[in-house]
Amino acid sequence: MTRSGDRRGVALLVVLVLLAILGMVAADVGGAARLEGNLVVTLRSRTVARYAAESGVLAATARIDGLLDSVRSVNEQPEAFRHLAEYLAPFRDGDLGGARFTIAFTDLNARIDLNRAEPAVLQNLFAEFAGRGRAEAIVAGLRAKPLERLGELTAVPGVDEALALAVAPYVTVWSDGMVNINSAPEPVLAALPGLGEANAKSIVSQREAGALFLPATSALPTQGARVAFATAPAGILVATAPSRILIISRGWQQGLPLTHEIQAVYAVVGAQLVLQAWQERDL
Numbered sequence: 257m258t259r260s261g262d263r264r265g266v267a268l269l270v271v272l273v274l275l276a277i278l279g280m281v282a283a284d285v286g287g288a289a290r291l292e293g294n295l296v297v298t299l300r301s302r303t304v305a306r307y308a309a310e311s312g313v314l315a316a317t318a319r320i321d322g323l324l325d326s327v328r329s330v331n332e333q334p335e336a337f338r339h340l341a342e343y344l345a346p347f348r349d350g351d352l353g354g355a356r357f358t359i360a361f362t363d364l365n366a367r368i369d370l371n372r373a374e375p376a377v378l379q380n381l382f383a384e385f386a387g388r389g390r391a392e393a394i395v396a397g398l399r400a401k402p403l404e405r406l407g408e409l410t411a412v413p414g415v416d417e418a419l420a421l422a423v424a425p426y427v428t429v430w431s432d433g434m435v436n437i438n439s440a441p442e443p444v445l446a447a448l449p450g451l452g453e454a455n456a457k458s459i460v461s462q463r464e465a466g467a468l469f470l471p472a473t474s475a476l477p478t479q480g481a482r483v484a485f486a487t488a489p490a491g492i493l494v495a496t497a498p499s500r501i502l503i504i505s506r507g508w509q510q511g512l513p514l515t516h517e518i519q520a521v522y523a524v525v526g527a528q529l530v531l532q533a534w535q536e537r538d539l
Contacts, residue, residue, distance in 0.1 A: 301509045302357045305516035308507025309536075312357035313520050314413040315347045316503045317529055324527040325426035331471055333497040333524075334438055337363070337388065338468060357507040364428050364521070368444055370409070371402040372433035381447035382399050385422045402428050430502060430521045430533055434495040437469045448494070465517070471494050499524050506539070515539040 323343055327336050341363060350357045368381055375395050382391035397412040406429055409420045426444050433443060437459060445456035459469075501522050508515045521533040 277485065284508070293373065301498065301512045301514045302516065305507045305514055305538075306518075306536070308350075308352055308355040308357040308509070309505045309518045311352060312350060312359040312505030313503055313518055314357045315350060315357075317520075317522065318362065318523075319344055320501070320529060321527075324524070324529070327527070330526065334468055334470055337497050346523075355507060355509050357505055359506075360504045361500040362441045362504070363436055363498040364431040364502050365434045365495055365498045366427055366439040366441065366444065367428040367431060368435070368447060369431035369433050370398055370406075370429055372426050372431065374449075375399065376449050378449050381423065381443065382419075382427065384443055386414070386419055386461060390535040396525045405429065405519045407511060418504065428454065428502075431500045432523070436495050436498050438463065438496055445500070471496055480482055485527050497524070501529075 274416050303324045320340070320343075324333070325338065327333055343357065344361055348359055350359075351474045359523045368377060370378065378398065379388070379391045382394050386394070392414055397414060401412075403409060403412075404487040406424065406427065409415050409423075409427075410417060425440065435448060437445070442453075442460045445451055446453045447458055448456075449457075463469075501524065503522065504517065505520070506515050506517045515538070516539055517537050519533075519535045520531065523531040523532050
């Protein structure tokens with residue numbers, strides 16, 4: 257015959273087991289709720305960050321469109337783009353009420369296009385950092401398989417991480433092959449056959465002294481330090497203003513770490529910007 261004390265003990269054990277089970281269920285429900293809540297916050301943060309980054313691109317393009325509208329002819333574009341960084345300064349950091357964006361601008365014609373530049377130009381550039389023999393092998397690899405992203409450069413035979421980092425400020429895959437003499441750095445100018453290191457140094461020195469190179473056909477008055485650039489080395493496409501620009505915009509929701517980045521490439525066609533490429537990623 258079962259004693260009443262034993263029955264109470266069994267009942268207490270059953271209650272304890274049930275409480276333990278209920279506790280585990282409650283913990284699972286709470287964990288799922290927290291996970292779902294975190295997922296909602298992350299999705300919202302990603303959406304806010306993306307639209308903030310897109311707003312940055314729109315703000316920059318509207319500003320540049322306004323700048324292009326203000327010039328009377330394409331011959332005035334070199335002067336206008338010379339001050340583009342200052343012109344965009346008020347829009348570099350935007351507040352959208354709980355979200356923010358920051359933008360950066362790059363003249364892609366200040367760089368050498370790895371897919372479109374002449375082999376001699378590419379060989380001269382890589383030879384500045386890796387020697388002539390290695391440069392020829394690298395150019396052969398680039399010609400065999402054009403790059404879709406600059407990050408693929410290390411996959412080219414002869415290119416290691418150190419060399420890729422060294423040439424990164426001077427190359428792109430998004431240009432049109434033109435080189436802007438008013439913005440290209442010395443290593444880029446020195447790589448152009450017919451210019452060389454001495455002329456490249458001279459051009460950079462003149463720019464630092466305030467010179468602005470203009471098309472030989474420009475009818476602008478020659479006030480200030482302006483230099484007519486009438487001819488380019490044979491077979492080399494040299495410009496005096498950018499025809500390809502890159503706008504990088506990053507957006508985020510204030511107080512949250514997730515950042516969304518948009519890289520937008522635009523062609524400058526007359527007084528208009530025409531979208532050429534658009535890439536997005538979360539950081």
